Amino acid sequence: MQSLLEARDVRKSYSRATSLLSGKGRESRFVAVDGVSFSVAAGETFAVVGESGCGKTTLARMLLRLIEPDSGEIQFDGQDLLALGGEELRRQRREMQMIFQDPFASLNPRMRVGEIVGEPLAIHEPWLLRRERHARVAATLKRVGLGEDPLSRYPHEFSGGQRQRIGIARALILRPKLIVADEPVSALDVSVGAQVLLLLQELQQEFGLTYIFISHSLPVVAQVATRVAVMRAGKFVEVGAVEQILHRPEHSYTRELLAAVPELPKA
Ligand SMILES: Nc1ncnc2c1ncn2[C@@H]1O[C@H](COP(=O)(O)OP(=O)(O)OP(=O)(O)O)[C@@H](O)[C@H]1O
Ligand SMILES: [Mg+2]
Known part of the structure; x- marks a missing residue:
C-alpha cells in the first residue's frame, strides 16, 4: 500500500x-x-x-x-x-481536515449550521454559485444523518451527537x-x-x-x-x-x- x-x-x-x-x-x-x-x-x-x-x-x-x-x-x-x-x-x-473532541466548543455558536458546514466551500471553492453551495451543504448534512432541517438553525439547538455530525459534515464537505x-x-x-x-x-x-x-x-x-x-x-x-x-x-x-x-x- x-x-x-x-x-x-x-x-x-x-x-x-x-x-x-x-x-x-x-x-x-x-x-x-x-x-x-x-x-x-x-x-x-x-x-x-x-x-x-x-x-x-x-x-x-x-x-x-x-x-x-x-x-x-x-x-x-x-x-x-x-x-x-x-x-x-x-x-x-x-x-486534510480535522474533527475535534468537543462538539460544543468546536462550532461557532453565532453561525447557522448551513454556514458552518458551507464555510470550507466558501473558502476553497469561492466560485460556486450560492445554490450550488447550498446543494452541497444539504447533501452532506443528509449523508451524515441530519437531513436539511438544521441548515438555518444554530449549534446550541442540537445534541452532542448531532453536533459531532455537523463537525463531520464540515470536515467531509471538501472530500479530503x-x-x-x-x-x-x-x-x-x-x-x-x-x-x-x-x-x-x-x-x-x-x-x-x-x-x-x-x-x-x-x-x-x-x-x-x-x-x-x-x-x-x-x-x-x-x-x-x-x-x-x-x-x-x-x-x-x-x-x-x-x-x-x-x-x-x-x-
Ligand atoms: N500551547 C501550549 N503551551 C504550553 N504547553 C502546552 C501547549 N499545548 C500543550 N501543552 C502541553 O503539552 C503536553 C501535551 O499536550 P497535548 O494536548 O498534546 O496532550 P494530549 O495527549 O492531547 O492530552 P489529552 O488526552 O488530555 O487531550 C501537555 O503537558 C500540555 O500541557
Ligand atoms: Mg488532546
Missing part, C-alpha cells in the same frame, strides 16, 4: 515558565512531542492511543500544520508539507483525503459515540478516506483501527497492527494500558 502521510522525527517543545514564585521567572522547555516517526497508508485508520497529556493533540495539530514542529519532516501525498506555503499550502490543506479525528467520541455517551463511529466507518468506505484517529480509549481504538501507535510522554513506544497491539503487545507500557481495560473484544 502507498503511504499518504509520513512523519519523520517530528518534535515540538513548549516553553514553560518556572520559578515564577521565586520571582526569577526563568523559562524551561517542555518536550510535548519527542521525535515521532510513522507512516499512514491510504485508506487505513491509524490510531494514536495514550494517556492525557502525552502529546496526541500536539502531534495531530502538527500533522495538519496548525502548529509548526520545531524539527522533523512531514510528507503528505508526496509533498514536503513543511516546505509548502501560499497557494500550494492552501491546496494541500483542503485535503485525510481526516484527523481527535477524540471524536470521548465527549459523547457510549451509545451515541458508537453510532458516530459507525458513521465514520461508512464514510471511510464510501469516500476512500484515510483516518488518523486519536483516542485514550483502547475499546474505541479496537473498534476502528487498522494500526495503532501507543504514545507515552511524547514518544511512540510501540506501533503495530491492531490485533498485535491488543493481543500480543510487546511493550510493558502497552500491557499496562491493556490491563486497565479488561472488557476488550477477543481476537
